[in-house]
Amino acid sequence: MAPTTESRGPGADRDLRRRAWRWHFLAALLVIPFVLWQGVTGTLYLWSEAWVDARHPELRFVAPAVEVATLDAQVAAARASAPGMAVANVVLPADPARSTQVTFTDARGLPLAVFVDPGQGRVLGRLQGAAWPVGWTRSLHGGWPLGDPGSWLLEIGACWTIVMVLSGLYLWWPRDGRGWRALLPRPRAGGWTFWRDLHACVAVWCALLIVLFLFTALPWTSFWGNRVLAPVQQALDQRGPRAAGFAPVFAGGAPTQAGSLQRMLEQARSRGMQGDLMFTMLDGPPGSAVGLRSVAAKASDERFLLLDRADASVLDDAGWAQFPALARAVATGVKLHEADYFGRSGRWINTGFALVLAWLCVTGALAWWRRKPADALGVPPAVRARWPWGLRLAALGLFLALPLLAVSAGVLWLVERAWMRVAIRRPH
Secondary structure, eight states, rough: OOHHHHHHHSSHHHHHHHHHHHHHHHHHHHHHHHHHHHHHHHHHHHHHHHHHHHHOOHHHBBBOOOSSOHHHHHHHHHHSSSSTEOOOOOEEEEETTOOEEEEEOTTOOOOOEEEEEEETTEEEEEEEGGOOOHHHHHHTTTTTTHHHHHHHHHHHHHHHHHHHHHHHHHHSOOOSSSSGGGSHHHHHHSSSHHHHHHHHHEEEEEEEHHHHHHHHGGGGGGGGIIIIIIIHHTTTTOOGGGGGGGSOOSSOOOTOOOOOOOHHHHHHHTTOOEEEEEEEETTTTTBBBBEEEOOOOOOOGOEEEETTTOOOOOEEEEEEOOHHHHHHHHHHHHHHHHHHHTTHHHHHHHHHHHHHHHHHHHHHHHHHHHHTTSSSOOOOOOOOOOOOOOHHHHHHHHHOOOOOHOOOOHHHHHHHHHHHHHHHHHHH
């Protein structure tokens, strides 16, 4: 019986390896700019709060006072310094030596921070643009200024990073009998093999961590978070409590009425909410509720209140016990991604991880440069054999889990087909 393209043999293994190398290369073209961009903006964001503390202590720190102005008075003072702008959130630190922070959103969609002395109820100053790295680094990391299209591009980058990791693992898998020694680079290999080992070994050590880290970012994306995760959670009855929602939740109060923020604060304290408190949705749609969250390093230690905007009555009170399993996983992933979970050491851990990703980009590019022909880009040729069924099922699973990966792969396929038609018709 003659072997077919579905048979498992040296030829089929060689085709599969060539196909993995081609997709690894194409993924790298998309992924390296994404990884470097996200690594730089994410790392800057991790350290931005500390930078502001050191650069503007006169705005961040105050003399502790026995009597403090009401939260309504503090927010009113901040509003007066930023007329016409919408309040994004209010952060009330538990530390009496820190100022209250009221964040607004300007016409460009960037945040502006106003700092208020709670003891005197007066505005200490404001930071925006380049002077407020907490805002612009987070915005750039999330796709600003492109809005949803920017978020889609970042999601596509994350999807293709997963493809690059999986294809890279297949390429690395030792077939020469080295076994566990394949986990260690060969310093005497020389040439492109030396750089490939420096790239591949570190990538294998961190492969699972990279994939998990990418999945902790996907809940923030406008497509996967809203069009994939949210319906799945709803279908499985795994949604988080209303009070912990990211989107405005509508209350029953009259749209024109505004309940006392001080009353909301007293509600929170009377219910045992401690630590830093964050108020959100103060300027949400008419009749929307106000979200109140006690900020903690671990999601399991946080508490959420949802209050009616009209009369400050409590609509929902939620803690870790009210989170189902999937919502707990998402919340914990967010804390890991934001470097909160491990406290102060988390910033160093995530910074080290960003450096590892940069290392993989640099060593991968060097390995390609040392291997490619002098007069060509060295793009691996397309494999004309049919895809094995196992690979088809794996691709189908990825496409179902990551719809934008399927869309972008389809676009790449169409571009390649169009390019081939042009190349065939072009006279030689």
